[in-house]
Amino acid sequence: MQCNDRRRFLANVGRGMLVGSLGVSLAEDLGIRSAYADDHDDRLTFGDMEPLVALMQETPLNRLQRVLIERVDQGTDLPTLIAAGALANARTFGGHDYVGFHTFMALSPALEMSSELPSERRLLPILKVLYRNTDRIQQFGGSSGEVLKRLDAIKHQGDRVSAKALQAATRRGDVEGAERIMASIADQPAKQIFNKVQFPVQDEANVHRVVLAWRAWLAIDLIGQQHAGTLLRQSVRFCLQDSKTRLQRGRPDPELWTLLPKLLDQYKLPGKAIGTRQGDDRWLDELAWTFFRSDRGQAADAAAQALADGYAPDQIGEAMSVAANLLLLHDPGRSKDQDGDKVKGSVHGASVGVHASDAANAWRNIAAVSNRRNTVASVIVGAYHTAGQSPGVRPERWPLKTDAVEAIDDHSELIRTTGDAVRDRDQALAAAAAQRYGELGGSPRAMFDVLLSFATSQDGALHAEKYYRTVTEEFAKTRPSMRWRHLVGLARVSASEFGTPAPGYQEACELINVDA
Template sequence: MQRNRREFLHDVGTGMLIAGMGAGLAGDMGISSAFANDDDGRLRFGKFDRLVGMMQDVPANKLQPKLIAMLKDGTTDSRELIAAAALANATTFGGQDYVGYHTEMSLVPALQMGSELPKKRQWLPILKVVYRNSNRIQDSGLSQKRRLKKIEAAQIPDGADEGQLLLKASRTANMDDAEAVFATAMQKGSLHAFNKMLWAIQDSSNVHRFGIAHRAWELIDVVGEEHAHTLLRQCIRFCVDSEPGVQNWLKRRGHTEHPMRSHLKRTVEQYKLLDRKLGTRRADDAWLLEMSEFVNAKTANEAVDAVAAAIKEGIAPDSIAEALSLSANLSVLRQDQLNKDSWRAHGATAGVHASDAANAWRGMIRIASDRNKVMGLLVNAYHTGNAKSHSEYEPLPHDADLAKIDAKDSAALLQSAESAIRKNDQRAAAAAIAVYGEQGHAARPVFDLMLKYAISEDGRLHAEKYYRTVVEEFATTSPTFRWRQLVSLARVTASAYGYSVNDKKGFRAGGYEAACKSLGVDV
């Protein structure tokens, strides 16, 4: 696309300014170095370029007041900030930075959280994750290097399947081949490329593979189809980048083959799962309960076998996914001590990870090909079956804790829950919300309470994702079981309150208090 004269002169002028004052001062003034050289191989993002450049060049503490001023004067809005943050993140990290991809996964949830808030507080979750995003870009030292560059599509041999080629490139850790093949797949549209990418995403039971793919797909609606390639290619890069770690893990344990890969291959062949038409039979509550408890109690391989049998019996994919979500939720409710000193239930814990993974697969199978529906359900089963962080710990709420709840009306129960959250009393918080739900009170006030803390607390990089997991699963789970999701959220919220990303007590999320002060709202 040719640029008009005004755009050309703007870019030339910007380059001259940067050359004259230096990139650091230019960044502080909101002038992006992204315009400095149009032939440097960097990606360009049209109307988002200036914001992307600011997020990569301006320190987070200086960026936040600039963005607030732009929001207030209407120069930008929440959706545009999330779009620019997603593109800045993807092009900087390329799916290869732990804090980076966790932040990428939090962007859509933050935007959705903002829509649940009163107008005067709607910007808070967006500003929180943008602060985290820009802070990590600066700390990583990648702000000027940027991992994503322009890429040429590959010439695919006639009859070759891009999914198989991407899987091969991932397993051989060949980044160049993976990028080139994926660029070719993108020529047939983002949905086609997404389904081909899932071949690699499904090749390991790593929750981050699932989450980054799920949220990257959702982000396309925010940034626009023209930037879909930028968002999705970071997912295939994640797979390639993580394969050496997978191989080292196998070597340390003396495995000659990958346990999950080999079991899934045998299961698919045994049940002929890729040769059959998928069923549409909705499962009833009794089936959902039995399946969820079976998966939670058995091994990963047994969980895969149970799901394969359900597919063969014609149970609808979403019903199977619902059962896996309930099983993951049970892992949150049953979590025992992480170690002798910690009851932490938030962050990278087995139950939260399993719940986020189950939610991701439930979302992805709705747009997946039949082949990927089957493989996604099997991988989800394997991951959920491995999500054990309990011994004989009974799921919350416990009878002894329920007996201590003497509040009767909804307001008093919410007050009890909030008091427990502030004391980090997971059991009491879970019990208060369980009683609230049993009494038939409305769910929205509970979500409002949990949303408040999902914004103010760090949650070890998981607060936004897990909050939205519960919102989405509550809405799509059988009424018989849906309150379990909110009981789990109460537990996780109580666990997270007041802790930094490094588990230090007495901290709120980075940038949160400054944003509240600038917006003139209560902390």
């Protein structure tokens, strides 16, 4: 078939239908993807990665896992699969679709989870999130519904645009203006782009806003610096969409627009060196409770004061993390049944504690990799974000079934009890057993292994992978006297989410010949 004939054929039949009928391998052999790119000048493509990215978008779902396993058998490594999935997701959704951007945020956590599993099971979390990714991409319209287009390098705002200019464009919902700015900085080092994007990210306390930015940054190392602009455009587009919704609904300007610059100026933080002062356990506990009990303005002020007093940003971040965990441990659960498996009393998915923990983790991590201004700003906004939510939970801790485990001293029995309680969806017993195990000095790895199996097998209402990764990171970074509470929270969430296996999980287990 001649090239021009093939292009006319594609125009008449439709590229997606042709790929579906011919199969991915034959379509690649025919060069269909390069023809599509030639015919659509604004299509965003990814060079050598393009065939694998397109495979993620277009392989029929009932063949996807088999095709991915074949790719691995042929030598494609797991990071490359995740990288292709991330690019396919970014191009398709551009930070606009709820399920889409949640799936993007699960990709790098799934890769980390894979590294913790025995070799014969390492594919499972990868297949899980890529199955979800392709499923949602195809529901969204596949290649015909792509949000991100190729930026025109000629149409930009000049070479010296500022972070404040990008922030101003997102605040007024100016998509074209923001995209022109992103085009003008596309060739800058990834960290410079990242630091500019933080200005609009800091404008509102929204968990998806901050976690998407953090997961995009992590994906840059995996995918390559040349794709930094594409990955971070998702965050910009999310902020733009948020602003357009705010303007359409007539909502007032967010408090952070004025509060953050006021606190930066009041405490003269931009001109101060980053502090290194360490707080003792009492200081940390008091600050965590301040964040938990205070309104958002008070918490932001407390964080700014601590920075001005020379405390290291990560010390304040640790208090944010502990406060977020308190929200989970004090949460009575949903007051009534909601959609899917989010029944009355459940705490998984988009619950106050899970969201607060994921957000605190993201703000803390962003602060650690940003320039000085964004380090202090991220800590202040992170404290603001964590606070103001305690009216929705109990003032005292949600009761655990401590009586049921207080006589158990055997580590193995407590591990079994935790796993059995999760399978019984008994949050109070699962959390109590995990807590008792920690009090007795049990191995964290053994408990993580039990809970990792559930984060891998269960759907988790889009949050299982992300929250599991949050807990592993926060456990590692929290001082020994306070870290075990993160595993207690994970045990509770695991019990809450159990009972809804991830779509495609059973098939994946059968394909790689492991027990489900």
